[in-house]
Amino acid sequence: MSETENVLTPSHSLTASDGAPWQIACSQSEVKAPLTQFLEVSNLLLEQVQLNSTHLFRADILRDTSGKLETLAEKEARSQCISRNVKSDAPAGVVDDVATAEQAVPPQFEGFDLHRTIVRRLIPRKPQLDKPLEQSCFIYYSNTSETSSTQKDALVVYIPHCTSSDAMPWYHPKVRGLAYLYSSITPPSSTITATLSIHYLPFPDTPIPLPDRLTRTFQSLLKTIIRLLKLPSKSHQHPTPPHLNGANTTSTPSDISTHPLTPSTLKDTILPQHTVQNTYTLLKQRYAASLISHWIEKTEPSKHVFEDLSIAAFLIELWGGMYGSKVRFNEIAGFVDIACGNGVLVYILRKEGWRGWGFDARRRRTWDVLFGEEMEGCLQERVCVPRPFLGAIGVGEVDGVDVHDGVFERGTFIVSNHADELTCWTPILAALSGGEGSLPFLAIPCCSHGLDGGRKRYTLKEVAESVRDTSARTNSAGEDGVEEEEAQSATGDLKAMRAAKQKASVHGDDKSMYACLTRMTAALAQELGIDVELTLMRIPSTRNIGVVGNRRRVMEFENGEHELKNGVNGLALEDHAGEVEQKIRDLLVRECVSTGGVEASARTWIEKAKKLQGGQGRGKVNLKAHVG
Template sequence: MDIPKLRASEGEPWMLCCSSSGVQATLKQFLEVTDLLLERVQLNSTHLFRADIIHDSTGQLETLAQKEAKCDFSSSSQTSVGVQDHHCLSLTPPPLQDYQHQRTVVRRLIPRKPQLDNPLEQSCFVYKGGGDTDEALVVYVPHCSETDMPWYHPKVKALCYRFIQGDTDQATLEVYCQPLPNTDSPLPDRLQRTFQSLLSTMVRLLKLPSKSDTAKHAQQPNGKLDPVNMPLTASTLKDTILPQHIVQNTYTSLKETYASDLISRWVEKTEPSKHVFEDLSIAAFLVELWTTTYGSKSSFPGFVDLACGNGVLTYILVSEGWQGRGFDARRRKTWEVLGIDGTHLEEKICIPRPFLDCAHPADLEDMDVLDGIFSAGTFIISNHADELTCWTPLLVALSSPTSPLPYLAIPCCSHALDGSRHRYTLKEVAAGLGTNHQRIDEKTDSQNDGNPATGDLKKLRAAKTNTDTSTYACLTRKTAALAQELGHGVDITLMRIPSTRNIGIVGNCKRIARSRSQDKPRVGNGEQDVVDELQSSNLQDNNDTGSSTPRTSQETINAILQRECSLTGGLQTSARIWIEKAKRLQGGQGRGKVNWNGAQPPHA
């Protein structure tokens, strides 16, 4: 069926490519899915990263500038690509008989491999049928000639979805195209398959339940995110700190620079691409977070990567000019290959200072120990640090009680403060030490919460983050709750990494960014500047979290240590357990994890 008078400026006819009848959907659902596909074009093509909205005549979709403002994004190493280019807004909606133009959206399609394909601007026009009929059209027109058409875009002048609501709850969905001159009839097989794929994706998405709040974040009445009680769903946590396009652009650049080289030099037994791409994604996030927070590399006081594992993340960050170091209990083969072993990567066992204070000197013989106390202003990275995850908020407070260090924690496996595996409950998260807690051995924990070797990653993520009582969800909440109890400014975000353990907890960064935005004159070195900023704004940040005075006091830290270590008989017993595990770590396997070699923990 042809659409009457659906013509471009030269009046070319439209060709029906494929259709599907009996679709259970309403006009409202069709328009909602249209909005979804306008932004998430990657659902239609794996060759595309995303679509950047340049203009929306109705304001329903956020432009890049609006997304940056929403994330409190104050600066970036990139030039904004959200400029309202005049040539991008020059297309006019084609006149269509019996349809009224309702809306115009201009977007930029961003390819995954910019070295192979160029971005493409595209105008999208939404029409509604006249009269009482529930009909709608969405027309997509690329802003380029046939010779400049990227490979990922269908070779057509324009394409169109047509939605027709029947007398019953069933609807018909059609895909039309406006062919280029000299296009074969019937359409080439590849082009026909493309249109069939577009139709299938639309039909599949129309079957999903309507979502009215996918872009809203769970907030407290004062407008701040609630890290303890908020739902840990993807729609709640996506892009709460940094805009997607900023991080993805940096990731693309880092991937092009480092990925092939790192994979080619991989010497570990594990599969390289997953580890390399994950560390590249985290590095991209950190680069943009630091650029936003500190403004320049000269103002950056340095980082420490706790339990750095293969050292790839440290290597990328150092190579990009961000000074820092990583440590792990065991040296990895990769360290020597990367060429930074001994300079930026160190083999040390972390025994937190409160445990060292309980230890006898003889217990520490032949151990190269790090006490977890770092220089003021140091940024702490706790990426899947396992035993050190819940220690992270405590270590940053112990290192600088008046101005807790900034950090990024990405929880993975759940452990108590003594280093033994522990499954936290919501009661423990909300009220400190709950009465309903349980120990789990490594075998049970691995079976229940380990990452499966195969499966649908998206479904695995949804299953973990939607279950508020899961081990991972409670570990994430516990880490955030400890930070909040210590008076830290906390933000939670979904890390765009190839892992089901992908929630990031960012602490104490807004304080630094806020001080920098006040254009305070800088004197001396970058580290001292940051320390001064932290101290001058510490009271304000604690006020943001609901406290009238700074809460990171030694008294608060001691109270938390006593409460949490009571799980294993007190601080002295927990220290003994931790040190015993540290001694056995030399025979362990994996990313800095303790291997009990079949034995039970001393307290079991």
């Protein structure tokens, strides 16, 4: 489209403070959206810049004069787990210093008054190729007296902190400024309330006519905001930041059976987004290319590698906040991945200096081909048969199977990533291993299984009863125990994942298999006296809720310089060890009623374990508690 085609005369001429005229970038479009909705969408685009460019990871808000958007500093202050004594090496080009942010001089526009100023930093997905860019964003309202508050015009202006077109990053249009002009129609009709146009301030060397790429960029920006304006207002309304509305930002549910599992309630509840994403970017630069190029499994590597890199980034930031240093973490006990699968997560964490090991019911080719002798002894082929089950049937029943009883060294951090049969066992193992207390853990539920290892669909009623009632109850699993399968392709292809994630990641159905499994895992932990938190994991999976146990207890005792080793757990519960064991026995009796009791459930578990270790491996499934 040429510069003069379909161009409507703008309601206001935009003139910069230095007298340089702003140019209209593309044709104006008629919209049916009130001013309030335009401002809501503007807030959304200010914070979620990735909606306009796939090359961008996020936008860090450094300053907002209105306080409507939570700044980087406010997120860190609100964070429940920010690294105290350790700081991950910043990825190439990523700057953490908020104090370096400066503000551009606000342009002056005839007929408009400056209402609000925001300074943000654009973070690219590949900082090794493009540098972050700071922008000053200004929001203006028309100042003409004859317009009402609901019929005012608005102007949103973006000024990049860049002095030349040559220095502009690839992901940003090569212009000195960019503006969205919302012009109200008076009086509004039933089909149109305003016109919307995009304007730009060129560099001295900006060619005329505009390059095709720049023209397409302007058209794409206009299409995106128009698409968002057509959505219901509540779908893009930006919530009041937690630090302003006094909301409880903790992720600890008082009633796990009713706690909402929507992204808005779980996102960044423990760690701020930017700290995890910065570490993820660093890990991706270090390991992704090598892991993907040497991948030998039949599954598509992209999903699996990037998922494990994301989880590793979360754990590194989580442990940094809990323990303060790798030295402290490593001297306490380290970590164990009780369903390590291909071993990539264990490998990355150990390469980054965090002590730990993992085990799985079946050895993977990845262990030898990708890691070789470097991981010898750190990845082990074992089946987890929890100690209560071993006690119920006797050790002789498991001859021929390399068993781990699920009891770990005190202080060990348990990682349970899509561990399937071991998911609901995770808090039980944490309580079993702690003696007078319980171990910290991260569980990311996936497919739903009962404590006997069989498939089971939990209900909200069972979740509530696990907290309130210790009496026996019947199994209320779905017909024939059929569960929802994970909405992923068999190969784990990222394209298929993105399509499924649009529908599944919201977890809005409180009665879904995944929602009930997540709640049940947390409820069992609460029943055993474990301090539980829920958080949304930023991973390429529809099964992306993390259940975190005893994080705050570790931090409380670490801050008080209490020891968590040498037999002094530091995570002591009100119950003595014997009382905790009794709680576990009561819990198992109640949960195993529908499967014939504890002994029958134990035998079922062993049968599945033998089949798994002796048969064809199928990834992270049945009883794979691979320790190493």
